[in-house]
Amino acid sequence: MHKKVSSLILSLIIGGIVVTFVFSGMGGGGMGMQGNNVVASVDGTPIDYREYRRALESQIQFYSQISGGKSLTQKQIQQFGIKDRVLGNLIKQKLLINLGKKLQLQPSQNELTSEIKKLPYFQTGGKFDVTKYKGLLAANRYSPTKFEELIESDLIAKSADVLLGQFTISDGYVKDILKFKNQKFYATAIKVQKNSLKKHISVSKAEISKFIANKDNGTKLESRFARKKRELDQPEEVNARHILLSIRGKDKKEADVEKAAKDLAKKVRKSNFAKMAEKYTEDPSGKGKGGSLGWFGRGRMVPEFDKTVFSMKVGSISAPIKTQFGYHIIYLEGKKKKKDAKLADHQNDLAKELIRESKDEAFDKLIQKLKSEFKTLAIANKKSALEKARSKYDFQFQQKESINRFDGQIGSIKLDEENVSKIFQTPLTSADSFVFENAAHFTVVAVRPYKENKFKPDSDGFDVEKNGQLVKLSRSLREKVLKKLQDSSNIKQNPNLL
Numbered sequence: 001m002h003k004k005v006s007s008l009i010l011s012l013i014i015g016g017i018v019v020t021f022v023f024s025g026m027g028g029g030g031m032g033m034q035g036n037n038v039v040a041s042v043d044g045t046p047i048d049y050r051e052y053r054r055a056l057e058s059q060i061q062f063y064s065q066i067s068g069g070k071s072l073t074q075k076q077i078q079q080f081g082i083k084d085r086v087l088g089n090l091i092k093q094k095l096l097i098n099l100g101k102k103l104q105l106q107p108s109q110n111e112l113t114s115e116i117k118k119l120p121y122f123q124t125g126g127k128f129d130v131t132k133y134k135g136l137l138a139a140n141r142y143s144p145t146k147f148e149e150l151i152e153s154d155l156i157a158k159s160a161d162v163l164l165g166q167f168t169i170s171d172g173y174v175k176d177i178l179k180f181k182n183q184k185f186y187a188t189a190i191k192v193q194k195n196s197l198k199k200h201i202s203v204s205k206a207e208i209s210k211f212i213a214n215k216d217n218g219t220k221l222e223s224r225f226a227r228k229k230r231e232l233d234q235p236e237e238v239n240a241r242h243i244l245l246s247i248r249g250k251d252k253k254e255a256d257v258e259k260a261a262k263d264l265a266k267k268v269r270k271s272n273f274a275k276m277a278e279k280y281t282e283d284p285s286g287k288g289k290g291g292s293l294g295w296f297g298r299g300r301m302v303p304e305f306d307k308t309v310f311s312m313k314v315g316s317i318s319a320p321i322k323t324q325f326g327y328h329i330i331y332l333e334g335k336k337k338k339k340d341a342k343l344a345d346h347q348n349d350l351a352k353e354l355i356r357e358s359k360d361e362a363f364d365k366l367i368q369k370l371k372s373e374f375k376t377l378a379i380a381n382k383k384s385a386l387e388k389a390r391s392k393y394d395f396q397f398q399q400k401e402s403i404n405r406f407d408g409q410i411g412s413i414k415l416d417e418e419n420v421s422k423i424f425q426t427p428l429t430s431a432d433s434f435v436f437e438n439a440a441h442f443t444v445v446a447v448r449p450y451k452e453n454k455f456k457p458d459s460d461g462f463d464v465e466k467n468g469q470l471v472k473l474s475r476s477l478r479e480k481v482l483k484k485l486q487d488s489s490n491i492k493q494n495p496n497l498l
Helices: 013-023 049-066 074-079 082-102 109-118 130-139 144-164 171-181 194-200 205-213 215-232 254-265 273-280 303-311 343-358 360-380 383-393 417-424 459-488
Strands: 038-042 045-048 184-193 237-246 292-297 321-323 326-336 396-404 432-437 441-449 491-493
Touching: 038 049, 038 082, 045 049, 045 082, 049 082, 074 082, 074 215, 082 144, 082 459, 109 144, 130 144, 144 459, 171 459, 184 194, 184 360, 184 383, 194 343, 194 360, 194 383, 205 215, 205 343, 215 343, 237 254, 237 273, 237 303, 254 326, 303 321, 303 326, 360 383, 360 432, 360 441, 383 396, 417 432, 417 441
Parallel strands: none
Antiparallel strands: 038 045, 038 491, 184 396, 184 441, 237 292, 237 326, 321 326, 432 441
């Protein structure tokens, strides 16, 4: 029963606890654990700091990997909204747990025991090993009772998730969907965020000087600066490499690892550190990068590591330091001091922003001009011209895609139902173009006739479509239920720990 549903939002507590503490390296979930303080609560169900920090570090590592393996700065973490997303997902998980408890979906003791015994991390030779189970939990400061409570909560949440997906749709509904999906055009679409175009409104140095000189604009500048100060401030950050010799492993003895770290420390130099890290580090995230951790701020690493690296001088190499992961040798490559932004250093750029925002007529003319230009580009459908325009205006475009009448999707660009109806309301014999606009963006769509493809019932295609619609509708229902639960729940947050 408990294996049916697994979603990104419902991140597995089993994976979070077991996989993280067994296999994580420097960039993994263990770094930065600082106690069991409550970050938030959902109708009294707590989200403790370790749970939040583990999920946060996992997401930071994910975004780091898709960004080329570079460590994220505090500014990037803020820009990506990672902290809010992580907390939001944990809140949704607690809502599902509370819902499951209200619906009495708690697993039996036999189900709970069976689930734990199936976990491979607690097995030896394919069988549950109670000694390994207790040892792993003790090594990570979990009692069996606490761990079983977390597994029980996970099973309750998954059962609630399964329950939300238990409904059916008619075959006639699926057939109608397939018929609408069979009505297609070839399409090229350009989607432009209007605010991104404001930087193309020209502002002269004379206009900036005049704006700043006008005392009436002082309050506007101060207000804009106050709003943006946090992103303009330079936080204290360091850029470092490290070599980790892990103390984790069945046959490893801490004394041997410590000696190996001290011997290695005598051999490393600034000139060979990256090469030595590549050869010796046991931090998986450092392999292929010469042990590089990139730029990071205070609080990203465990306390012992954090204290050492921020006290070092640029160009220095530390003696081996011990953390819960093992012994680290650190090479500090760079350091940025904390620097508070000052209005005087940014007033020209802020004045330019404010002037551009006031040029409504120039902005409207630019939008009208670009609509016409982009219609021509979309009809011509030449990739080189589209790429050149995108590099200048930073828009999103999809070329040589198809659009069908059901979902209105052109690659990653989604049209609303009203606009899709306008495209399909008359037969198409040659290329045509449309412009759809709202307050935030405008979308230019060029369509061409699609080779006729008459609808033919297909049992495999029918089943795939039906299952796909069931998943889609289930996800939609789930989000609506969670939204309603969230709106009616007592959710408290501790901003000091976020």
